[in-house]
Amino acid sequence: MRNTLWIRVMATVLATFAALSFARGNVSAKLMASLTQTTLPTVQWFTPNLIPLGTTTFIINGTGYQTGAVAFLDGMPLPTTFLNATQLRATTNVMQSGSGYITILNPNATAPSKPYLIEFGAGIKLSLNPATANVAPGGRLQLTATVNGTANKVVYWYVNGGGSISQTGLYVAPLAAQTTPVTIRIVSAEFAARQATATLTITGPSAPVQISISPLAANVMAATAQQFTALVTGSNNKGSTWPVNGVTNGNASFGTISNNGYYVAL
Structure with missing residues (x-):
């Protein structure tokens, strides 16, 4: 009797364990299937x-x-x-x-x-206008980018060889002529593998060094001040000296001026 009861109990335990194992297997299989489906191609x-x-x-x-x-x-x-x-x-x-x-x-x-x-077909195509040009030292040149094959017309601008270029295509040449040409390159914002280039030659006499001051005239009362601004073109050195009546930075008789153009009347 005891043996029969023990066999029945063991059979019940084994059957329950098998059922749980099968259920767990189904859950595991479903979980794996779910994980597989959520992995995007x-x-x-x-x-x-x-x-x-x-x-x-x-x-x-x-x-x-x-x-x-x-x-x-x-x-x-x-x-x-x-x-x-x-x-x-x-x-x-x-x-x-x-x-x-x-x-x-x-x-x-x-x-x-x-x-x-x-x-x-031809895919995304970029071009620059002008494709070649001569630019005087210190001169400027506006280039135009054309993008075909995509609704995204944005391009990024790069320069190699001297000068600078804005993200609207305005090129500013270096101040001296050079034998090495300058390369302007544009890159499609939609697809970086699509690019175009233009070649510029910097030729002609160097740009003259010029300086201007603003304002050109001002009425300054005693014990008051006036800010002046200097603009230097034709040179990479933008520094300037500020004499007042021939005296650098002025004096107690003519008033004083700082190295950044701040004048004080005494």
Whole structure:
């Protein structure tokens, strides 16, 4: 009797343990499936790199693709064939050069991959006008950037070889002529691999050194002060001296002036 009871108890314990193990296994499997589904696919590159215009089939290379995955171009689904976990085949019918963004959505996923830039035809093209020019020492030149193939027209401006350039394309030449040309380069804010350059030659006589003062005239009462400002052009040295009636920084008879142009009448 005791043996029979012991066998029944052990059978019940084993059955309960097996049921719990099975339940835990299901929970674990569901958890793993959930984790797998929340791992987003990625897009890394396309074959070919530039997609020809017209009806074209191309390969999307990346990671995390599942059977039934769909590629989207700017939110529109494309005919897509699953090849393996790292490759999909998709078909487009784009008739104009430009660019867009590809995303991948796996079946049962709640979110697509991060957008990845794709180019069609000529893709994104940048140009500079003028492409070549002569600039006098100390002179200025306004360059114009043209961006095709993307709605984002922002470019970043860089200069190599001397002078400076603003982010609106205004170039200021160095103060002396030079034999080495200056290169202006623009980079697309949308796709940094797309760039354009212009070549400038700094030629001609050096810019003369000139200085101006503001204001040119002022009425200053005794025991009052007046701020003057000096502007030096044609030289990298912007320093200046301030004489009053020929006396550097003035004196008690003519008034005094500081090295930054602050005059005090005595």
